[in-house]
Amino acid sequence: MTTKPAGTYYPAGTIDEFLPRIGRVVEIQGKQLAVFLASDGTIFAADxxxxxxxGGPLAEGIVSGHYLYDPLYDWKIDLSTGLVQAPDQGxxxxYSVKVENGTVWIAV
Known part of the structure; x- marks a missing residue:
């Protein structure tokens, strides 16, 4: 698994600010993160x-299940592990995410 170990959690917004299946860019501690809300309510955060x-931005991709579909290169990325699916590689x-009292927190 490629999730960074939990460090300090920073607020990324309220759960209502994230639309299902559509990425949103959040900047935390100088890092630009793509945050995704899956249709089952799971939230993922990635570089x-x-x-x-x-290269290119990931936040422009579309989420289906726990996979991100990149429109630029037609890559499929597992949001649970960060692994690009075969035949592509990468x-x-x-980043670790938690939701408390309606606030989304991301560990950076």
């Missing part, structure tokens, strides 16, 4: 950098 050699840095 907003596509692992493709040409990995996205994921």
């Amino acid at each position: 907003n950098r596509n692992p493709h050699p040409k 990995q996205v840095q994921m």
Whole structure:
């Protein structure tokens, strides 16, 4: 699993600010993160950098289940692990997320 160990949690907004299946960019401690709300209510946070050699933002992708579909390169990324699915290869840095009293907290 590629989720960073839990460090200090920072508020990223309220749960109502995140739309299901659509990414939102949040900046925490100088890092630009892509935050996704899956249709089952699970929230994922990742570096907003596509692992493709040409790069690009991840927040523009669409979530289905726990997978992110990147519209730039047609890559499928598992949001639980950060791993790009075969036949492509790569990995996205994921961050621990928790929700308390309607606030989304991300560990950076």
